[in-house]
Amino acid sequence: MNRTGRYAPSPTGDLHLGNLRTALLAWLLARSQGAPFLMRIEDLDRDRSRDEYERRQLDDLRALGLDWDEAPLRQSERIADYEDAIEQLRGRGLVYECFCTRREIREAASAPHGDLPEGAYPGTCLRLTAAERAEREASGRPAALRVRAAGSRVGFSDRIYGARQGLVDDFVLRRNDSTHGYNLAVVVDDASQAIGEVVRGRDLLSSSPRQIWLAGALGLPAIESWAHVPLVVGGDGERLAKRHGAVTLRQRREAGEDPRETLANMAASVRLCEPGERPSPAELLDRFDPTAVPTGDGTIPEPGE
Ligand code: GLU
Secondary structure, X not given: OOOOEEEOOOOOOOOEHXXXXXXXXXXXXXXXXXOOEEEEEOOOOOOOOOHHHHHHHHHHHHHHOOOOOOOOXXXXXXXXXXXXHHHHHHHOOOEEEEOOOHHHHHHHHHOOOOOOOOOOOOOHHHHOOHHHHHHHHHOOOOOEEEEOOOOOEEXXXXXXXXXXXXXXXXXXXXXXXXXXXXXXXXXXXXXXXXXXXXXXXXXXXXXXXXXXHHHHHOOOOOOOEEEEEOOEEOOOOOEOOHHHOOOEHHHHHHOOOOHHHXXXXXXXXXXXOOOOOOOOHHHHHHHOOHHHOOOOOEOOOOOOO
């Protein structure tokens, strides 16, 4: 089984403890199976991505003792591959233009549409009459491109969360500002990096059916294993964010905690060590049991707490 793993951060800020713990688990899952571990920089959002953040994120991962094989793949350098994938789908009649504004989508999506998931695109632009289409084209507003998935239902088995399934909506392949969509880029890149196991936060569980469906539509090899991992939350139970205090490696360092302690705190929060222990990454690897990763979200104590 090919279990090549990856971590795919978006360089839009410093990584917080939730991101870092996901990276740690992805690294442990790959390395405990003797598999390659690859890095991918998901920098398609040109307004928010910064080289400086990319550098700091990789520095933080190294400071924790994580390593990876090969130079990181940068999505902003892979536009031609995403365009090729769109052309392939277009050739099969699976691409259509969408003129909807965010507001129109929000309003349409809040109305019930069969059993499509919440927030799913209801296919408005697929059903335009010729006159409606001509009117939108004449407005000069650029169109986004969507895939015609026709509400396919896809099931998969997650190593941590078990059997899952979801409906695939007509998700965006290319936004109307010409930025390629997250799902398209991930599927094309996971195939090109020959990823065997996708490890990422459980907030992306609902993206997997789309990605499985799209890989199939593009004739790409299926991901062999999925492992979504729990999220780190703040004291209020909400997903970790800046307002929760010292949440980045840099902030923890400033508060007097060295990276080895931060690593231990993250490890303890998923029961990989006891509170107060200071295992090295190699020691964590020795005792790592993928079947014992908890499913519940949890907190990580502040330095000195
Ligand atoms: N770039 C995404 C993030 O930072 C992760 C995507 C993935 O792992 O598929 O949340």
